[in-house]
Each structure stands twice: as structure tokens, then as C-alpha cells.
Amino acid sequence: MSKPAVRIRLADAAFALFDERGYEQTTVDDIAERAGVGRTTFFRHYRSKEEVIFPDHDRLLALIRDRLATSSNSTALVAVSDAVRLVLLHYLDEGDLARRRYALTSKVAALRDREIASVARYQRLFREFISDWMGDPTKSASLRAELMAAAVVAAHNHVLRRWLRGEASDPVAEVDEAMHEVLALFPSPQSPHPAGDGGTTVVAFRTGQDLDALLPSLRRLMEDGSRR
Numbered sequence: 001m002s003k004p005a006v007r008i009r010l011a012d013a014a015f016a017l018f019d020e021r022g023y024e025q026t027t028v029d030d031i032a033e034r035a036g037v038g039r040t041t042f043f044r045h046y047r048s049k050e051e052v053i054f055p056d057h058d059r060l061l062a063l064i065r066d067r068l069a070t071s072s073n074s075t076a077l078v079a080v081s082d083a084v085r086l087v088l089l090h091y092l093d094e095g096d097l098a099r100r101r102y103a104l105t106s107k108v109a110a111l112r113d114r115e116i117a118s119v120a121r122y123q124r125l126f127r128e129f130i131s132d133w134m135g136d137p138t139k140s141a142s143l144r145a146e147l148m149a150a151a152v153v154a155a156h157n158h159v160l161r162r163w164l165r166g167e168a169s170d171p172v173a174e175v176d177e178a179m180h181e182v183l184a185l186f187p188s189p190q191s192p193h194p195a196g197d198g199g200t201t202v203v204a205f206r207t208g209q210d211l212d213a214l215l216p217s218l219r220r221l222m223e224d225g226s227r228r
Contacts, residue, residue, distance in 0.1 A: 007045045009035045014052040015100045023049075023108050053101055053111060057118050060087055061125060068129045076133040080126065081179040084156045087122070088175050091160055102164040123153045144186065151182045 013034035017026040028049050032042040046052050064083040071079030091098045105111040127149035134141050155178040162168040 006035070006037060006041065010037070010042060010045055011052050011097060014049060015097070015104070018104055023104065023111070050111070050114065053104060054114065054118065057121065060090055061121060064122070064125060068125075073133065076129070077183050080129070080152060081176065081183065083126075084152060084179055085172065085175060087156060088160060088171060092163070092171065099164055102161075119153060119157070123149045126152050148182075148186050151185065152179070155179055155182045 010031060014026070014031045017030055017034055021030075026049065028042055029039060031049060031052065032039050035042075063086050067083045067086060068076075068079050094101075105115050127145050130148050131142060131145035134145060156175060159168060159171050159175040159178055162174065163171040168174050
């Protein structure tokens with residue numbers, strides 16, 4: 001019997017018992033007995049019954065860090081989108097297990113708190129990466145990084161919940177579209193400022209010519225500058 005098979009059997013046993021008896025009334029011994037293994041075997045795979053419910057967040061966070069670490073300054077936002085897709089694909093691979101988890105955490109307050117804490121870890125990771133990418137230590141930049149990270153996580157969770165409720169037929173396409181909308185809200189730090197190179201500079205000077213006579217020449221100069 002392979003370890004993955006035992007791990008899956010334990011998860012199946014746990015969720016079956018949670019449905020039958022309730023989360024609080026189910027013990028580790030109950031889960032091990034239902035799965036046909038000993039208590040020691042249970043703890044080889046999970047540290048607690050709570051851990052049976054949630055995905056391996058440490059592994060997922062490591063995958064995100066690895067993907068973000070491979071990006072350059074010009075591909076940072078692409079890496080953020082790819083990282084979000086990695087997390088979604090993990091849940092999609094879980095299939096029914098993810099849906100059973102969603103149903104359970106919706107009913108048990110302690111599990112909802114655990115889920116919220118897990119989401120905060122993802123948001124912190126994205127915030128730190130985005131802040132480094134911006135390369136701006138100012139207070140306003142710190143706020144923008146926080147807002148971007150919150151929007152990234154919210155977009156992922158919105159699509160994930162739609163899929164969990166059976167409302168999304170193509171969640172991968174939906175999360176890509178959602179990320180496109182989110183990232184479009186935040187300009188790249190390399191984008192020219194509206195008052196910078198992308199704007200128009202007008203130099204005022206005094207002349208004896210009438211304003212109406214000058215306007216055509218000024219208009220031509222501005223049009224020539226916009227084409228450069």
C-alpha cells in the first residue's frame with residue numbers, strides 16, 4: 001500500500017465521519033479506525049484531524065515562491081498570474097475533496113478561522129513580492145502593494161468559490177480573465193507618469209504677434225511632438 005493511497009483513505013474516512021457525526025464529535029482514533037490503520041499511521045500523514053481538511057498550504061506557498069522567484073522585473077505581473085493559476089489548479093485537481101472541504105468550512109466556525117488565516121499567508125507573500133517589484137519604499141507605494149495583493153487574492157477566491165458552487169464551467173479561463181482585470185487596475189512602476197514624457201510641455205513667451213496668428217503654428221508644433 002503506497003503512502004498516497006493511505007493519505008487519501010484517511011481523508012475519505014475523515015470527511016465521511018465529519019458528515020455522519022460532525023467535526024467536533026470525530027476523533028483521530030475514529031478516523032484511523034474507519035481507514036483501517038493505526039493511530040501512529042495517521043500521524044505519519046497528518047498532524048491533526050484539522051490538517052486532514054486543508055490542503056498542504058506550505059507546499060503551495062513554496063510553489064508560489066518558486067514561480068515568483070523565476071520572474072524578472074518586466075515579467076513580474078505574469079508571474080503573479082501564473083502563481084494564482086497554480087493554486088487554482090491544485091484545488092481543481094482535488095475535485096470532490098475540495099467541494100467537501102468547502103461545505104465543511106462553511107458550517108464550522110473554527111475551520112473558517114483557519115481558512116482565513118491561510119488566505120492571509122498568501123496575501124502577505126504576494127504583497128511582499130509586489131512591494132519589492134515596485135522598488136518604492138514610500139508609504140503610498142506600500143499601500144498600493146497591499147491593495148494589489150488583496151485584489152489578487154480576492155480574484156482567485158471569487159473564481160474558486162464559483163467553481164466550488166458549480167457555477168464556473170471553465171475556472172482556469174475565468175481566473176485568467178479575472179487576473180487580467182485586476183492587474184490592469186495597477187500601472188507598472190515603469191509606466192511614464194501622466195506629467196512626464198507622455199504629456200505635453202508648453203513654453204510661454206512674450207511676442208508682439210496676435211494670439212490668433214500664433215495658434216496655428218502652436219497647434220502644428222504640438223501635433224509634430226505627439227507623433228515623435
